[in-house]
Amino acid sequence: MSPGEQDAGLDNAAASAAAEPLPGAGAGIGDANAGAGDAAAAAEQHDIVGMVEAPGEKASSQEMVMPQTLGGMLPLTIGVDGEGEFDFDRAVLRDDVKTLLDQLARKLQEAEFDTLEIVGHTDRIGTEEYNQYLSERRAWAVARYLVKQGVPVTKLRVVGKGMYQPLTNTDECVGLDRQQLIACVQKDRRVEISASIRRTDVDIR
Numbered sequence: 379m380s381p382g383e384q385d386a387g388l389d390n391a392a393a394s395a396a397a398e399p400l401p402g403a404g405a406g407i408g409d410a411n412a413g414a415g416d417a418a419a420a421a422e423q424h425d426i427v428g429m430v431e432a433p434g435e436k437a438s439s440q441e442m443v444m445p446q447t448l449g450g451m452l453p454l455t456i457g458v459d460g461e462g463e464f465d466f467d468r469a470v471l472r473d474d475v476k477t478l479l480d481q482l483a484r485k486l487q488e489a490e491f492d493t494l495e496i497v498g499h500t501d502r503i504g505t506e507e508y509n510q511y512l513s514e515r516r517a518w519a520v521a522r523y524l525v526k527q528g529v530p531v532t533k534l535r536v537v538g539k540g541m542y543q544p545l546t547n548t549d550e551c552v553g554l555d556r557q558q559l560i561a562c563v564q565k566d567r568r569v570e571i572s573a574s575i576r577r578t579d580v581d582i583r
Contacts, residue, residue, distance in 0.1 A: 437582040446573040448485045457568030464567040469515035483527035491573040498538040501563035513538030
């Protein structure tokens, strides 16, 4: 791929920021009156994120991350199965992709979620370094559009996976000329979107 066709609307600063997850919710809660021995025991149990004193009993809390489907709309992959496409070496959103993201943004305004993860991917053509950058640009193109439609930026986690999670198999698209190869690996050029919510389960013993 050629860096000369980079989308002017996306920049390196946004792309590098994509790799850093936004801070999530706190790990758990603890009773200020709990003894030092109880705190040490809780720390040794990785599945327990907090300890609180209950009347005559002890309660432990466990945090769970639950996927949100928004009535079947998520998880969503843009660029596969007719859900829009990314042109070769580009991170520009087509009009049909924008229409789909408009629908998603409306559902998100009514949904309960903590994190919206947006993951960009590329095909195998080109260098590892450039494809990593391009995958981040694609993810941020989707993220920026959703933010403009009212999705809170504080709930976004935007990352790029480069060329190393393709949908095509290694034995596919071999022995082709360049234009045939570009068409064959189209579905590898994609952005995946998923949402989740954190729930805390309290167990009283």
